[in-house]
Amino acid sequence: MIFKMSGKVRTRFAPSPTGYMHIGNLRTALYTYLIAKKNGGDFILRIEDTDRERYVEGAVEVIYNTLRQAGLKWDEGPDIGGDYGPYVQSERMGMFKEYALKLVENGNAYYCFCDKDRLDEVRKIQEASHIPPMYDRHCRDLSKEEVEEKLAAGIPYVIRQKMPLEGTTTFHDEIYGDITVENSTLDDQILIKTDGMPTYNFANVVDDHTMGITHVVRGNEYLSSAPKYNLLYEAFGWEVPVYIHCAPVMKDHTTKLSKRNGDASFEDIVAKGYLPEAVVNFIALLGWAPKGEEEIFNLDELAENFDLSGISKSPAIFDPVKLKAVNAAHIKKLSPEKFLELALPYIKQSVKREDVDLNLLAAMIQSRTELFTDIPEMIDFIDALPEYDTAMYCHKKMKTNEETSLEALKAALPVLESLDVWTEEAVHKALFDLIAKLEVKNGWLLWPVRTAVSGKQFTPGGGVELCHLLGKEETLSRIRRGIEKLS
Secondary structure, three states: OOOOOOOOOEEEEOOOOOOOOEHHHHHHHHHHHHHHHHOOOEEEEOEOOOOOOOOOOOHHHHHHHHHHHHOOOOOEEOOOEOOOOOOEHHHHHHHHHHHHHHHHHOOOEEEEOOOHHHHHHHHHHHHHOOOOOOOOOOOOOOOHHHHHHHHHOOOOOEEEEOOOOOOEEEEEEOOOEEEEEEHHHOOOOEEEOOOOOEOHHHHHHHHHHHOOOOEEEEEHHHHHHHHHHHHHHHHHOOOOOEEEEEOOEEOOOOOEOOOOOOOOEHHHHHHOOOOHHHHHHHHHOOOEOOOOOOOOOOHHHHHHHOOHHHEOOOOEEOOHHHHHHHHHHHHHHOOHHHHHHHHHHHHHHHOOOOOOOHHHHHHHHHOOOOOHHHHHHHOOOOOOOOOOOHHHHOEOOOOEOHHHHHHHHHHHHHHHHOOOOOOHHHHHHHHHHHHHHHOOOHHHHHHHHHHHHHOOOOOOOOHHHHHHHHOHHHHHHHHHHHHHHHO
């Protein structure tokens, strides 16, 4: 059956269930999804599970969960069906040999009866002669009678693609442009193995065509295979899809991100306190540059702004600093209600007090939060004042030392004790009135107060905010303790 490509864009993500999904895999899925949604098309999920040696139990569910968590909802797939199924490659096995036999019939493929020993010997000779290793086409010109005789004798065989021996093959890639190769360099690749199973390359072509796939996104390591894909499409008389080959995502300038190297998965990164939508945003920027200055997008905005012209030919470096910055930007864009909802489990790790205004605390920390996992340590002073060194009171910029800090706390204590109403406005007025009265710089008074009530060098708010949050009784108790420590 030949499917003519309609005007509707159809893309596919076809992962192998061999473990968790690393960032490079997810980027392929994301770009595939964005191309479909940008063009009002369909995004298809196909599971390629024929590599049984590397198959990992439960990996299919990992694929489902990762895509769902990333927001990449598929329009057709194994779990929801569709008009082009089945969507699991192992369930499509019956048709591949039939398609290969069609190629044999029209002269674009042939039976190869060479055994492993002969192939090994050929390879040894080629290596010794410094010839690029490839099949020597020993069975390419067997007569019809010879083929039938060997088939009747039950001799094991593979089916190989018959490559043109002369001329060139040109294919177009949206990122790399037109690429031309000499046909003489193309190996007569195996299409069907001795066990009747298709090779990865052949199954991909047949599956993509029979599913009506119009755009294929994959890593640039498949650039060398693209001419073979094109020749298969031409041999069948099928329309060639649009190719988008992407440069790899690198851990550094020399090492690719890889499952085998134990590099972090999407789930690992989210578990470290990153927002899924921020990670998706960051992954989109690994090799793609949007037009204009804006880089912070939700998934719908990514689909709206995504353009193939923005994809780079150069490898992308996974930058943890950039990831954290993108995450912080997404956290800042959350509504106060949503931020509190997401932050609450982390807040509760440190704050057990019932009298703390959580809305006030959330408002205080939202703009200062880069990772949710930073929150517990950020606010661990609220329930109990940590032990701290009085050297913390010394701040060159604030022009404070232990002596001036003692003076500042002694001046602030009675002023705060006299407050009948404990609001942020009241605390602010009291302390700033005192600053004016003493004719000192703001920091001279506020730094010691902040230090005394928090016991920390870095806090999610200033002295006034912290006093308000902690409440009058706790604030006064901590200031008295600060006076004792400095006396």
